[in-house]
């Protein structure tokens with residue numbers, strides 16, 4: 088029997104990061120989040136993992152594991168978020184550091200929004216790098232674009248990876264696989280071309296308010312999608328929608344009267360790189376906006392898989 092290396096997952100959501108970790112060959116022992124529907128979805132897809140619902144701050148003990156992964160929330164850093172550099176939510180990385188110090192895994196992977204490298208948040212990034220290296224890790228970080236790793240979506244995110252210092256190894260981020268002179272980008276058509284054009288009940292079918300119309304929300308079938316977000320109001324347009332044209336500063340319009348629509352939550356999952364058989368269970372906690380939320384929050388599984396697979400073989 089092959090014994091797999093083990094992982095503990097924090098800020099797990101519905102498990103985009105974990106789907107990548109599992110594909111990279113890990114056994115996820117424990118997962119955690121505060122969103123009930125994130126747990127429902129995760130458990131429907133990965134029943135073997137022990138998923139704790141509730142704040143990470145209330146978890147007193149963590150199982151020992153080879154790898155620790157966590158994508159703490161990003162409200163303060165994201166372009167669409169609150170931009171409060173010191174909001175308390177930005178300090179959840181201290182909970183990740185608490186788990187890191189308790190478990191002392193061989194390696195860890197963190198993902199967060201790329202806004203963290205901006206100058207007004209740099210002090211928070213620097214503090215994370217410091218506490219992770221003080222915990223005994225050789226730490227590297229880099230902003231990666233999911234489209235460069237076979238995901239049908241432009242999505243730039245920062246990854247922070249650490250290898251425990253006693254290994255004396257430095258992490259190398261995975262080489263880009265998709266782009267000019269490499270494999271062709273995976274397109275919207277590749278990802279969702281087999282799905283129905285008008286999946287009734289699966290897409291957010293409300294008006295396009297002024298803010299939505301302040302930029303071009305559409306990409307063609309032959310391109311990767313714009314970034315999938317967790318708020319359905321801001322979800323990019325499906326290519327069945329009319330082309331948009333610029334009218335002026337922050338003002339766009341549809342070029343025809345044909346009906347436009349946003350991507351459905353199921354299409355969003357495909358564009359994030361979730362597998363075709365990913366389950367969205369119907370539970371007491373499920374709703375259209377919850378399905379969008381857990382999918383939009385997720386890390387694209389193929390991107391997380393690439394980052395995890397680039398770790399050196401330190402698991403025996």
Ligand SMILES: C[S@@+](CC[C@H](N)C(=O)[O-])C[C@H]1O[C@@H](n2cnc3c(N)ncnc32)[C@H](O)[C@@H]1O
Nearest residue numbers: 098099100101102103104120142143158385386
């Ligand atoms: C960026 S999302 C993580 C996405 C996830 N890694 C994935 O790939 O699907 C951040 C998550 O942190 C969770 N979260 C926020 N505060 C938390 C807390 N105090 N304890 C545990 N989870 C929390 C949010 O509910 C959200 O699901």
